[in-house]
Amino acid sequence: MSRYTDTLNTFKGIKTGIVPVVPIYHTAACEGAGITLKEFASDAGKMAEAMLRAHKVLGFDGVQLTLGVATEAEAMGAKTQQPEKGLPAVTEHLLEDISVLKKLKVPDPYSDGRMPLFLKAVKQAQDAVRDRAVVVATVRGPFITAGQLRGLSSLMMDSFDNPGFLKDLLEFSSEITFRFTEALIKTTGVKVVAFGEALCSPDFISPEMYKELIAPVHKKLMKRVHETGLEAAVIHICGNVYPIFDAVLDIGVDCADIDAKADLAGILELNSKAKKPVGLRGNLEPSWLLKASPDEVAEKCKETISAARNVPWILSSGCDVPYGTPEINMKAMSEAAKRGI
Secondary structure (H helix, E strand, O other): OOHHHHHHHHHOOOOOOOOOEOOOOOOOHHHHHOOOHHHHHHOHHHHHHHHHHHHHHHOOOEEEEOOOOOHHHHHOOOEEEOOOOOOOEEEEOOOOOHHHHHHOOOOOOOOOOOHHHHHHHHHHHHHHHOOOOEEEEEEEOHHHHHHHHHOHHHHHHHHHHOHHHHHHHHHHHHHHHHHHHHHHHHHHOOOEEEEEOHHHOOOOOOHHHHHHHHHHHHHHHHHHHHHHOOOEEEEEOOOOOHHHHHHHOOOOOOEEEEOOOOOHHHHHHHHHHOOOOOEEEEEEOHHHHHHOOHHHHHHHHHHHHHHOOOOOEEEEEOOOOOOOOOHHHHHHHHHHHHHOO
């Protein structure tokens, strides 16, 4: 099999003979491509160009595109700020008054906000690499989208003061996630979608809240996107996902990102005992990658690959690689992955 096929299969949770390298490397690609973060977030061609260069120059088996956490809320009319050196950020939440929820409409991915820009960028990247690399498109999951609409502190208070409203909001935001994913599947040819759910971290909410309130929403969403034709769904939850990993294994994802803070040994054990094990991706510390030497990166990659040698494992950063990370460190990661153990 080709590295492309093996990489795609690993995202599907199938053990192959390789360890692909697909880091969470998007905005960090801007520096090498000679573009600003503002250009990355505003020009589909430049976003695709930066990612294609990363694949070619740094030796990745796949590339991951994103527009950042404000995408869906901005497409619905939320006020955002676009800094020169950052991705768009919400400055005024649409749901400061919860009664407004009844008036909101799910955005149209083909016409609203920057959603069409992202569809175009993903398609350009997919058309360019074809079967030479796996393209991963990032969308926001229901909980983080709810946070962008409502505001984080208000969202947390809702879980105590107004759980009925929060359930309604999650159903609504899940539909937003589904529609965006559906558009990606139908128009770009992308086979892998990563669902960003940083706020589901046990570092932020209780494991009980995730299992009782959010996991059922995730499970329904994963069923729908697979029925629409998605080949591999990746869930990204920051921090130590171990306390909720049993629930993650049950929501129907094909692959789970594992942050550097996670109990890797515990996760590997749970995954090995699961009725349907999933692929795993991670778990190098992003801030460490910024400062480490290439030799240190190579050694850490070797240790990580060895620890996860019995599971479908994709070598990656545990979270977003920061802007300014030396390209030589990313090359060291790719070379380590190709050497395996």
